[in-house]
Amino acid sequence: MxxxxxxxxxxxxxxxxxxxxxxxxxxxxxxxxxxxxxxxxxxxxxxxxxxxxxxxxxxxxxxxxxxxxxxxxxxxxxxxxxxxxxxxxxxSGVFDPPTGWRCPGPIWAPFRRWVSPRCSCREPPCVPPAVHP
Structure with missing residues (x-):
């Protein structure tokens, strides 16, 4: 949650x-x-x-x-x-990206080593998944 x-x-x-x-x-x-x-x-x-x-x-x-x-x-x-x-x-525990979040492609490409391992930068950019309360 x-x-x-x-x-x-x-x-x-x-x-x-x-x-x-x-x-x-x-x-x-x-x-x-x-x-x-x-x-x-x-x-x-x-x-x-x-x-x-x-x-x-x-x-x-x-x-x-x-x-x-x-x-x-x-x-x-x-x-x-x-x-x-x-x-x-x-x-890290407060602002973890939701499951299924993907990085905005070319913007983060040079910084792949430093981006969170949960963030898959090889996939095309997408809209973050909807968060349901």
């Missing part, structure tokens, strides 16, 4: 949550870079006075942006995986 909490379709909420998380990550990264560049305007001016061409200063800035993005992506992937494993372990 499942609880009424597990019978609620939260796909719309998940989309909103992921969109908000992405917007928050972009805003935080942009704020970090803008504030960092504002603090180092004098450093960039000094580099120009010492003979650095604008192209070199621009390459330095782009290298910093790329390095910050890659480091943030790696940190996010590692911490996200650790957090998801912990949450799955803690909530």
């Amino acid at each position: 499942g609880s009424s909490l597990t019978a609620v379709d939260l796909s719309g909420l998940t989309t909103v949550e992921l969109g908000f998380a992405l917007a928050l990550a972009v805003a935080a990264t942009g704020l970090l870079l803008v504030l960092g560049f504002a603090e180092r305007r004098r450093t960039f001016a000094l580099a120009a006075v010492l003979g650095a061409r604008p192209r070199q200063v621009g390459a330095f800035i782009w290298a910093e942006v790329v390095l910050t993005g890659v480091m943030a992506a790696v940190f996010g992937a590692v911490s996200g995986r650790a957090l998801s494993r912990m949450l799955v372990a803690v909530l």
Whole structure:
């Protein structure tokens, strides 16, 4: 017998949550870079006075942006995986998928190793089975 909490379709909420998380990550990264560049305007001016061409200063800035993005992506992937494993372990008895549930095919294909063994990703996607109280 499942609880009424597990019978609620939260796909719309998940989309909103992921969109908000992405917007928050972009805003935080942009704020970090803008504030960092504002603090180092004098450093960039000094580099120009010492003979650095604008192209070199621009390459330095782009290298910093790329390095910050890659480091943030790696940190996010590692911490996200650790957090998801912990949450799955803690909530495994509460939010188990109903019998007959199948993964949404191509979306989960790259993550087959980490998806619950009860979830058969080789089958075509389907609508979750109806839950009867």
